[in-house]
Amino acid sequence: MESNAVELRRISKSFSANGKVEKVLNQINGTVQTGAILNILGPSGSGKSTILSMCNLLLAPDEGEVYIHGKEVRKWNIPELRQKVGIAFQSAPMIPGTVLDNLMLPANIHQMTIHHPEQYLNKVGLPTSMLQKNVQDLSGGQKQRLALARTLVNRPSILLLDEITSALDPSSVREIEELILSIHKAENTTILWVTHDLEQARRVGTECWLIVNGELVEQGTKDEFFSSPKDDRTKQFLAKGMKALT
Numbered sequence: 540m541e542s543n544a545v546e547l548r549r550i551s552k553s554f555s556a557n558g559k560v561e562k563v564l565n566q567i568n569g570t571v572q573t574g575a576i577l578n579i580l581g582p583s584g585s586g587k588s589t590i591l592s593m594c595n596l597l598l599a600p601d602e603g604e605v606y607i608h609g610k611e612v613r614k615w616n617i618p619e620l621r622q623k624v625g626i627a628f629q630s631a632p633m634i635p636g637t638v639l640d641n642l643m644l645p646a647n648i649h650q651m652t653i654h655h656p657e658q659y660l661n662k663v664g665l666p667t668s669m670l671q672k673n674v675q676d677l678s679g680g681q682k683q684r685l686a687l688a689r690t691l692v693n694r695p696s697i698l699l700l701d702e703i704t705s706a707l708d709p710s711s712v713r714e715i716e717e718l719i720l721s722i723h724k725a726e727n728t729t730i731l732w733v734t735h736d737l738e739q740a741r742r743v744g745t746e747c748w749l750i751v752n753g754e755l756v757e758q759g760t761k762d763e764f765f766s767s768p769k770d771d772r773t774k775q776f777l778a779k780g781m782k783a784l785t
């Protein structure tokens with residue numbers, strides 16, 4: 540397999556709101572090697588989620604190109620792209636119904652047959668007995684596990700995680716981190732993980748990016764990022780936290 544799972548080349552993106560045009564991403568260049576766990580850090584509104592949305596074509600860039608496994612994102616067949624590139628959000632959105640209904644959702648969309656859906660619950664540490672449970676009755680951590688299980692049904696080679704632990708208590712945060720690390724280890728999944736939590740990046744990442752005002756100001760291995768940052772904004776961020784950048 541090629542060594543870059545994701546490559547962003549001179550990506551720019553603007554949004555218009557209330558008659559104003561806001562440039563949200565400005566000429567982002569970055570690569571994510573296959574098997575990396577990249578943490579994308581940065582202040583609120585800096586463009587982190589927009590970057591993730593470009594990787595499975597929820598949004599298209601205005602300028603530049605995104606390559607997924609070496610192929611420009613707009614050249615992919617969309618269902619195939621969305622199978623390869625899974626996404627999970629903080630809110631873990633669910634359809635009304637049972638755990639099984641939710642687990643089967645991607646298979647139904649892609650007209651796949653899933654044998655033994657309970658195996659996906661096992662992968663995320665949920666008991667098989669939960670299949671018929673109403674999703675309304677799950678805890679936040681259980682919902683997040685189910686959202687991950689649902690994404691894993693497609694056997695994605697790239698996982699996009701958008702602040703998936705922000706709403707969880709500290710012990711659930713650690714459990715989800717362990718779960719992601721075990722999925723990564725078992726499948727060599729490439730992970731792009733947006734987080735506000737610097738300590739989480741220290742615990743889980745192999746690479747880090749810092750996005751400030753739509754610019755990628757620092758990218759490097761975790762050690763480079765934390766031990767020898769080059770950009771002044773990264774140095775301030777590491778010394779004083781996110782408030783230094785807002």
Ligand SMILES: Nc1ncnc2c1ncn2[C@@H]1O[C@H](COP(=O)(O)OP(=O)(O)OP(=O)(O)O)[C@@H](O)[C@H]1O
Binds near residue numbers: 582583587
């Ligand atoms: N669909 C959209 N239409 C208009 N503006 C948008 C849209 N999506 C995002 N934006 C704007 O783009 C900017 C970047 O948003 P984005 O969600 O990428 O930031 P973020 O770094 O992920 O923020 P947070 O950490 O708060 O989730 C914000 O100002 C946001 O309001």
